Amino acid sequence: MKKTRRNWSTEEKLQVLQEADQIGLTETFRKYNLSAALYHRWKRDFNEQGVAGIQGKYHTVDPELRALQAENERLKRIVANQALELEFKTELLKKSR
Numbered sequence: 001m002k003k004t005r006r007n008w009s010t011e012e013k014l015q016v017l018q019e020a021d022q023i024g025l026t027e028t029f030r031k032y033n034l035s036a037a038l039y040h041r042w043k044r045d046f047n048e049q050g051v052a053g054i055q056g057k058y059h060t061v062d063p064e065l066r067a068l069q070a071e072n073e074r075l076k077r078i079v080a081n082q083a084l085e086l087e088f089k090t091e092l093l094k095k096s097r
Helices: 010-023 025-032 035-050 063-096
Strands: none
Touching: 010 025, 025 035, 025 063
16 A cells, blocks of 8 residues: 655644644544654754744755756757767778778
8 A cells, every 4th residue: 555645734733743732642643643753853843943943845946947957968968979979980980991
């Protein structure tokens, strides 16, 4: 059975942390089907950095940068193919002499 990864919003994380303080860890873990390790990581991050510590840490790549990287890779392939052709033609000229 394939497990799907859940995405927790900042508000949901705060709610879980508050409920754990109010009703206890075991009941909160069961209610939200949450592992103790994940809860403790959220708790540690919240204690160290506040709300910013439990916000999503998604790394987005600028679309313009992604386009430039794709173009760079395409140009590298073109240059490599041209270098290979040139080497092949040079070898053929050496053999024909």
